[in-house]
Amino acid sequence: MDPGDMAGAIHGLPEQCEQAWRLARELTLPEGPRPRQAVVLGMGGSAIGAELVAGLLEATAPAPIAVHRGYGVPGYVGPETLVVASSYSGNTEETLSGYDEARRRGSRVVAVTTGGELARRAEADGVPLLRIPGGLQPRAAIGYSLVPQLRIFHLMGLTGDPQPAIEETVARLRRQRARLEPSVPSQANEAKQLALSLHQHLPLIYGSQGWKGVVAYRWKTQINENAKAQAQANRFPELNHNETVGWEVPAAINGLFHAVLLRDEADPAPIQRRFDVTAEIMRPHVAGISQAWAEGDSELARLFSLLYLGDHVSLYLAYLYRVDPSPVKAIDRLKSELA
Ligand code: F6R
Structure with a gap:
């Protein structure tokens, strides 16, 4: 390839x-x-x-x-x-x-x-x-x-x-791909819609405990490396003990953020509540808040559903910024200068 x-x-x-x-x-x-x-x-x-x-x-x-x-x-x-x-x-x-x-x-x-x-x-x-x-x-x-x-x-x-979960994941990813691929127009394409919301904004990706926080971080790094843009990621409940306070002082930069909440129906009630209350706290200060929901029976399938959505979002964001998603010139430069 x-x-x-x-x-x-x-x-x-x-x-x-x-x-x-x-x-x-x-x-x-x-x-x-x-x-x-x-x-x-x-x-x-x-x-x-x-x-x-x-x-x-x-x-x-x-x-x-x-x-x-x-x-x-x-x-x-x-x-x-x-x-x-x-x-x-x-x-x-x-x-x-x-x-x-x-x-x-x-x-x-x-x-x-x-x-x-x-x-x-x-x-x-x-x-x-x-x-x-x-x-x-x-x-x-x-x-x-x-x-x-x-x-x-x-x-x-x-x-x-892991075999049963891998089989479920592969089957679900194929179905998800049919909904996210470039030929699907924006109105029906969740990844394109999210990319349009994040375009010209600072993406703020929030996940929760365990793999969900890591998937949020994957969104951030994919936006960094594919769309060549800055992004932030954080996770519940930890962010409720620091980052949530960061909206208090009116700042021009706050209005540039567009948050994406990575949600899972399987999250326990206290986590669901934290997402909802935090969104209420942030809403007046940010450009917008979107939600993306995990899909699947096994945890592995749910993990990949959010990851795959994020990968597509970073790709469509690269197109909106008119950059080639593949090369990572700064990483290559560092590797060659340090070699
Ligand atoms: C580039 C990328 C980088 C590399 C990293 C380590 O696509 O994702 O983050 O993964 O520089 O290099 P490898 O993976 O070759 O050990």
Whole structure:
């Protein structure tokens, strides 16, 4: 696939998830006791899939799952830790430094990558390696960065078999795609409508606990990288303890915000109430407030429904700003200047 074809990559997410599951199912890991904790090493687009899974399993996993975005590894990492090194290119220096440190500490390491230095080191070290297909921008490879984590955590006894939820997700994404694709006119296209609301405004994306806050963050980063625009993300209930106060002083900038509330009927009543009361507090100060509702039976399907909507919104916002959604010149520049 052409890394410059962001629309095609977003369009292909259902097939990408299917293919990711086919590949992940082939992965086997050496037998061993359940890890004391799991840490996924990754940056940017290669971290978000794991962070979504960590949020998804937060309430049920029998061991903590953390995502480490930075150099090295957290201090507690040791022989009883599962460490997953996730880098789409395989050449991200922060992730490679964590991989080396985890190996030095005798952790159980797994690598997920398209190739690069990470694949080379994993092969040389005899570390289990899941090779995912290349040719995408890492952020567009969300299926390849998320689905394998479910397989790895299942093999490690941290979650049940994800297959039924993956099948539901793929089927639902296909139906959602038919409602969001470019040929569907704005009046009937939720993603186009949201993009029109956010255009020339500062997007403020609010999610809630667990994966819902991470999906809000994914919206923000997709707007940053695809639409080349600033955006903010936050999550309930935490934002009710700080950000909610930030509307009190009349400020010219407040009126530039357009908020999108990422809602889920499965959210507990106190969270629903927080969304509603917060919207009342903000409404007089912001340009507008939109709501987007998760769809699906399984949590995974609901997660992907909001994520997929956000990916389309960032794409249509890029078109409204007349920018190419694919290149990330500032990231490339930083990587080459730091190399
Ligand atoms: C670019 C993107 C970035 C990269 C990040 C780490 O599309 O999403 O956030 O994911 O710079 O690079 P990789 O994923 O190759 O380890």
